[in-house]
Amino acid sequence: MLEARLEQAGVLKKVVDAIRDLVQDINFDCNDSGIALQAMDNSHVALVSMLLKSEGFSPYRLDRNIALGINLTSLTKVLRCAQNEDILTLKAEDTPDTLSLIFENAENDRISEYELKLMDIDQEHLGIPETEYAAAISMPSAEFQRICRDLIQLSDSVTIEASKEGVKFSCSGDIGSGSVTLRQQNNVDKPDLSTKIELTEPVTLTFSLKYLVNFCKASALSSVVTLSLSNEVPLLVEYAMGSGFVRFYLAPKIGED
Amino acid sequence: MSTTKPPHIVLLPSTLPSTDLKIITLPHPRTLVPTRYLVHPTQGLHEITKLAAPASIPRSWLLTPSEPSSPPKWLGNGQILQDGSMYICTPMDPLFVLLPRLFPADAADAINRFLPMEDLFEEITKEEEEGDWGLVVGSQVTEKRLAAVCESVDVGDERAYKPSREKLMRVLDGKCVRMAKGGLPATMEEEFVQKPLTRPMAEIMAEETERKKGAESVKELEVRSIKKQEDNDGERGGSDGEAAAEGAGALFTPPDSQAARPRLAEASQEVTDLLRIRVASEFISNNYLSISIAEVLSDRLQKSHDFTPLDSYLSELIKSRQEATAMRSDDFTLKRSYQDEEGIVDRKRKKKEAEEAEKKKKSVSRATKELQKADTRGMAKMTTYFTRKAA
Numbered sequence: 001m002l003e004a005r006l007e008q009a010g011v012l013k014k015v016v017d018a019i020r021d022l023v024q025d026i027n028f029d030c031n032d033s034g035i036a037l038q039a040m041d042n043s044h045v046a047l048v049s050m051l052l053k054s055e056g057f058s059p060y061r062l063d064r065n066i067a068l069g070i071n072l073t074s075l076t077k078v079l080r081c082a083q084n085e086d087i088l089t090l091k092a093e094d095t096p097d098t099l100s101l102i103f104e105n106a107e108n109d110r111i112s113e114y115e116l117k118l119m120d121i122d123q124e125h126l127g128i129p130e131t132e133y134a135a136a137i138s139m140p141s142a143e144f145q146r147i148c149r150d151l152i153q154l155s156d157s158v159t160i161e162a163s164k165e166g167v168k169f170s171c172s173g174d175i176g177s178g179s180v181t182l183r184q185q186n187n188v189d190k191p192d193l194s195t196k197i198e199l200t201e202p203v204t205l206t207f208s209l210k211y212l213v214n215f216c217k218a219s220a221l222s223s224v225v226t227l228s229l230s231n232e233v234p235l236l237v238e239y240a241m242g243s244g245f246v247r248f249y250l251a252p253k254i255g256e257d
Numbered sequence: 258m259s260t261t262k263p264p265h266i267v268l269l270p271s272t273l274p275s276t277d278l279k280i281i282t283l284p285h286p287r288t289l290v291p292t293r294y295l296v297h298p299t300q301g302l303h304e305i306t307k308l309a310a311p312a313s314i315p316r317s318w319l320l321t322p323s324e325p326s327s328p329p330k331w332l333g334n335g336q337i338l339q340d341g342s343m344y345i346c347t348p349m350d351p352l353f354v355l356l357p358r359l360f361p362a363d364a365a366d367a368i369n370r371f372l373p374m375e376d377l378f379e380e381i382t383k384e385e386e387e388g389d390w391g392l393v394v395g396s397q398v399t400e401k402r403l404a405a406v407c408e409s410v411d412v413g414d415e416r417a418y419k420p421s422r423e424k425l426m427r428v429l430d431g432k433c434v435r436m437a438k439g440g441l442p443a444t445m446e447e448e449f450v451q452k453p454l455t456r457p458m459a460e461i462m463a464e465e466t467e468r469k470k471g472a473e474s475v476k477e478l479e480v481r482s483i484k485k486q487e488d489n490d491g492e493r494g495g496s497d498g499e500a501a502a503e504g505a506g507a508l509f510t511p512p513d514s515q516a517a518r519p520r521l522a523e524a525s526q527e528v529t530d531l532l533r534i535r536v537a538s539e540f541i542s543n544n545y546l547s548i549s550i551a552e553v554l555s556d557r558l559q560k561s562h563d564f565t566p567l568d569s570y571l572s573e574l575i576k577s578r579q580e581a582t583a584m585r586s587d588d589f590t591l592k593r594s595y596q597d598e599e600g601i602v603d604r605k606r607k608k609k610e611a612e613e614a615e616k617k618k619k620s621v622s623r624a625t626k627e628l629q630k631a632d633t634r635g636m637a638k639m640t641t642y643f644t645r646k647a648a
Contacts, residue, residue, distance in 0.1 A: 020622070021622050021624035021625045021628060022625075024621065024625070042628075042629060043629070043633050043636075044638045044640065045633045045636040045637070045638060045639065046639070047639045047643070073621075073622075124645055124646075126639060126640065126643035126644065126645060126646060127644050128643050129643070157632075208636065210628055210630075210631035211631060214628055217624075233642055234639065234642050249639065249643075250636075251637045251638070251641075251642070252636070253634070253635040254635050254636070254637065
């Protein structure tokens, strides 16, 4: 039996919105640490990993671990019926056929209850090792989103070059080329707008912009995004939430040009 | 109302004075069931075939005296017979009725010695009442026919005979070929030769014309078909005595007779001839030969005629017919063969799957579709970086 109460339905709405274009059918794994999911996109070059920690719920009750097989399109339909400020309660049996979602609106004392049919999804889990990245860039998520959207006008792929001076996003396509460079800066008044680079060695890698633009849909989750790069490993794009995270992994483009 | 049995209508051979004729009972060569035959001391055996109107088109007879002034006693002023059937007597090779005895299915019973004709007859007719057999055996025709299937040696001033399968086969083979030569009787030709050889497209078109002609030809149908029957039998009987009354039950002529609707068989003459021989042999086998002899005959025909062109043509036809049916089953789903049933189920399943895939595709967002178009060249799979966790 699962019972998880989320103070703001908006959190789940944003999480689902962030990943539903990347993956369609997905298992929500409920265990003691919280509700987690992990899935690769259809081409298996990207991976999304999400965790909503149990601390984020009040209360979070779980008798035994369960997996909720959910079609994200369907879940989105149900979540559209919730307002961001609604209190969301998830309920499921131990071997569930359905997931109940209850939206409570404190303001006008409305309670909406929805049942979502679950499905059996065969999913493999990948073990993601702890990695020391050569470069970790944290920057405003809106800034990252803007850069990606600008550069995709010119090309399908972007080269991210991390050095001591800053991080340079550059691309070149049929109509020309372009680049955006962000220098390290510390905004004391608004720390969210700072750009920080932790660097052990300079890294230059190329990535598909279509995927990066897609990841940026998670910008609503957090004002800060962290890009972690190393040669020979996938790029990690992390959106941290108060009690959880959404992480995207993307394989670099190798051997082209 | 008279209590006597109503008369039967029997067509007798016109050449014979009816006073000499006798109806006898002999075992049928195929089934060994006692069957009525007509016998004449010199002209030999005649088989009696009943022509009955099908139940769907009931018929009756109206008999009137030819000279109303002096009607025959039995007829009176005329008579109506409820039973519309007619019996036709046609000459028959007496050999057929003797075959089961001359060449028994069990080899142990076979006659292996040379015997004079009288002894041979005795051998054949033993264990039987003499009466009816005597009439068959006594006729000149029978003796000649018997000699044709026997090896013979001269013993002093007499000839002795021994039944020979080899000779029998030669005779039967000859019968098949002769029957086939120059075409089979019209109704048989239509049903067993033309139809099986017609290409499906021609068939469809022919059906169209048939529908138009069908209505008018029905009326004159019976008279004409019976007449034709007589003609055929007359000719055949004269030639060889193997008169072929068409398989007793299958006598009703379909509304579209050969004359009304000439159908162009596209098969080559060779193929048509082969099929005629095959049909003839089947007809003879099914009507006059015991099963064991029929088998031997079909083997013999396989050896003496090369049926491969016919077989390949027929198999080709079957294929094209199936194709034609498949084509039509698209138009009228009711007209489908059983073989298509599986295909249809298969098609339905595929359609359903396609629909589901389509539905799934539609539910996918634009962004997802966009993402699927992303160029992933040079990008390694996630599984190359991260190892699978044991479930």
